Amino acid sequence: MTSTRDWLLEDSPTSLWQANAGRAYRVFMALLRNPLSALGGVIILVLILTAIFAPWIAPFSATGQNLKARLLPPSGVNLMGTDELGRDIFSRVIYGSQITLTIVGLVALISAPLGLLVGAVAGYFGGWTDRLLMGFTDIFLSMPKLILALAFVAALGPGINNAIIAIAITSWPAYARIARAETLTIRNAEFIQAVQLQGANPLRVIVQHILPLCTSSMIVRVTLDMAGVILTAAGLGFIGLGAQPPLPEWGAMISRGRTFILDQWWVATMPGFAIIIVSLGFCFLGDGLRDVLDPKSEGK
Amino acid sequence: MANGAPPPSFPSRKGEGGAEPLLSVKNLRVSFPTHRGRVEVVKGISFSVGKERLGIVGESGSGKSMTGRSILKLIRKPGLVTADRMEFDGIDLLSQSEKQMRSIRGARISMVMQDPKFSLNPVMTVGEQIGEALVTHTRLPRREVNERIWAMLDSVRIDDPKRVAGLYPHEVSGGMGQRVMIAMMLIPEPELLIADEPTSALDVSVQAQVLDIIDDLVTTKGMGLILISHDLGLVSRYCDRILVMNSGVVVEECAAGELENASHPYTRGLLAAMPTINEQRDELPVLDRTQWAGT
């Protein structure tokens, strides 16, 4: 254990792999020093583990109906009670984590790289490229996110995949703006001029030298936005345009539970808790990452 | 001023302040916490300043700037300043509250920083800022304040003081900005001026002008001056006495005229490492850093 730690904290690494691992380890340790971000990290870790091991954790099937056991309050058997079709809410929340994680992951995977690339290209070239790309970005930015997502889903048809596409399409413009702003500050740095003088083409300068410096602020921003993505997905599910029944999507579950909210509070509340906890987890982690990855604190 | 007048020879005023120093510091220590524990950047230095010009020279990381800042208690937490004694004109600086310090800063001890761009308020005119320094410490009628501002700008050799007083900081050049800073710092007539690298952001010809002005004012008003710089030549020209600092300790103290006879190997190494106008050496001697536990 000690030797691994020494290897990671070595001041004079002997390989690129060791240097990068050491840097990652330092970031990780700095993250752990902040209790809130550590808590956020634990929540996200639990979410991921729950999603992976859902079939083993969940006591019942997510879709199996039992009309004799409708709307039972939380008990030792049904930890979070049952819904109007007698399905175990705990099991549905557990399986729902898979859907949430898929949405979050795919949205991040589609929108962040797209935003990064558009922003970096606009910022690096400037002039007409910039005006064109950013004008396009501004059109998307000027429309409310949920309404835009609604319009897309309405056009593409309801369903989880279309919801993911719609959310991704509405979230990249914000990333493009950030990436452009960062690129503008880096573009004239001497280390960029140095690679230009070595004869590097623009693609190489952007991908290898500018993007790595944008990614840390992007990671922070994406993590902080994840709470919003979950809420948008839940919102789409709530109005029936996201995941379709019987999929155990948390927003859709709240939507069905609202009919009974006065008498059977647990039906809507339990998935609501799940949404709140996971959103908070992403926020805490994002805040911690912002402190740790801030380039200004680099080297301290 | 910059056209090659021979370096003026100042009468040594060392004896005057010797009896009762303006500022006396004993065993000053400044430390900052790091993940490897507390690190001392100033390691127990002692000195005193009378109505004279004291130079503190050192390279980056020597603790010279921290020394200057700790006199005005400008070191923010988690930095920690301790000293056996830090007395200014009979006042124990260490026991002063932040509020009491505010009435000392500016009024009795002033500080000129390196870059005027960061020290001047961009949305106030030059005249307003100089006036502010004056009215916070004294009560004067408006007319007299203006008169004093113009007189002060005139004394830092600004040709058209009335016009310059109405300019905003971005409208003046670097050298003029630094002169404005000096005017601002000297208008309350402090007894001690701390100048931390006052000219390193300026061109060589302007450097000499600015330093000549500081020197002139300090001499005629009978103030004390602490000039902090990395530049041995500059300090030896404008000071009476020199402290050479290296990694938090004073390694050498000597009269400015005797710098060439410096005895400590670090000082000698620094002197030798500077190229000269008539450079005949094929290679410059390099400091052997292992000798002084430096980095």
Next chain:
Amino acid sequence: MSAIELNNVDISYGDSKVVHGVNLDIAEGESFALVGESGSGKSTILRAIAGLAPDWTGGISVLGRPRTHGIERRVARQVQMVFQDPYGSLHPRKTIDAALSEPLAINGVGNRGERVAAMLMAVGLDQRFRFRFPHQLSGGQRQRVAIARALMLEPKVLLLDEPTSALDVSVQAEILNLLKRLRREQGLTYLLVTHNLPVVSFLCDRLAVMRHGRIVEVADVALLKQGKLVEAYSQELLAATEGIVLVGTPS
């Protein structure tokens, strides 16, 4: 053959012209200095030669062939630049190894590992620095890396933009010695921009004094050493420097 030739060059930034009608001829193997105060246009000339200030008229030739206005691969392999600020000229997220391999990768040069190791040795850096990040290095070490990076493509000409003005006196001496040794070993041509006349005296053969975007005087460094520059402005610069440089020379 001249390494760099400037023929009646005017350079503009946006609407303002900052360099007016400059003629220069720097021989191969020469070490030439451009001195002047800030705003005199000396750095702008350097940037135009490198291709970073494309808005110029007149003629610039590098090793006998006229260059175009932008950045050229051919010029990249012949002319490299060392920047003033050792803190801003290295990519904060790339190891020293990556910074030194990059020029080789861009220009398709093989055998990178060995070349990087050899270059580290040439600029006097230990191999243990190889996989460090820039923030783990001191200012002097960073400047050594910057010089190493400029030399990776084995250029003939090095453009030096105030390479020591951000460094401490003792570190400056190390870097100046290094530059002198590298020039001797590799037969480099230097074009140095500085406001520091003693540095010129140590490192250069000839100098041009610039003021307000024009060359005031071109002289041999021997004249500088004897204090015999002809023009009034050159004398003014010299006097201002001498006022601050130590009067007595340490032996």
